[in-house]
Amino acid sequence: MQRFAWNDSLSTGVPMIDAHHKELIAAVNDLAQAIEQGQGSNAIKKLIMFLKYYAEWHFDHEEKCAAKHQCPMADTNEKAHAAFIETFGNLHEQYRQSNASEAVAQQIYDELSRWLVGHIMNIDTEIGRCLRQPKTVLPTS
Numbered sequence: 851m852q853r854f855a856w857n858d859s860l861s862t863g864v865p866m867i868d869a870h871h872k873e874l875i876a877a878v879n880d881l882a883q884a885i886e887q888g889q890g891s892n893a894i895k896k897l898i899m900f901l902k903y904y905a906e907w908h909f910d911h912e913e914k915c916a917a918k919h920q921c922p923m924a925d926t927n928e929k930a931h932a933a934f935i936e937t938f939g940n941l942h943e944q945y946r947q948s949n950a951s952e953a954v955a956q957q958i959y960d961e962l963s964r965w966l967v968g969h970i971m972n973i974d975t976e977i978g979r980c981l982r983q984p985k986t987v988l989p990t991s
């Protein structure tokens with residue numbers, strides 16, 4: 851299974867957001883390792899739960915920053931996050947119903963890794979560009 855290494859194309863230029871993304875990528879890589887090494891369903895379950903909650907927590911943080919800065923991509927970002935949470939939720943449910951099937955864990959890994967890299971590169975880098983811009987102060991008169 852492929853592993854992800856951090857590179858500049860994934861950088862948003864916002865240290866806090868980059869730190870969250872690095873944490874997510876590290877956990878995705880840990881999931882790949884747990885599946886490959888046959889670490890068992892407990893280890894895999896823990897990683898999936900971590901990814902689910904960490905992703906939701908991070909999305910919330912990122913959305914609040916983007917809304918505060920009135921970023922043009924804020925709405926697109928929120929919709930992408932919501933769609934992803936739904937996909938992840940469905941896969942998680944499938945995983946539970948399959949009694950922790952490794953094939954479903956593999957599917958979660960495939961979906962997560964593909965989505966995360968694409969989303970960071972296409973949307974979060976734009977959000978980062980907006981967040982790095984000094985806010986325009988409009989004259990009051």
Ligand SMILES: [Fe+2]
Binds near residue numbers: 969
């Ligand atoms: Fe995002």
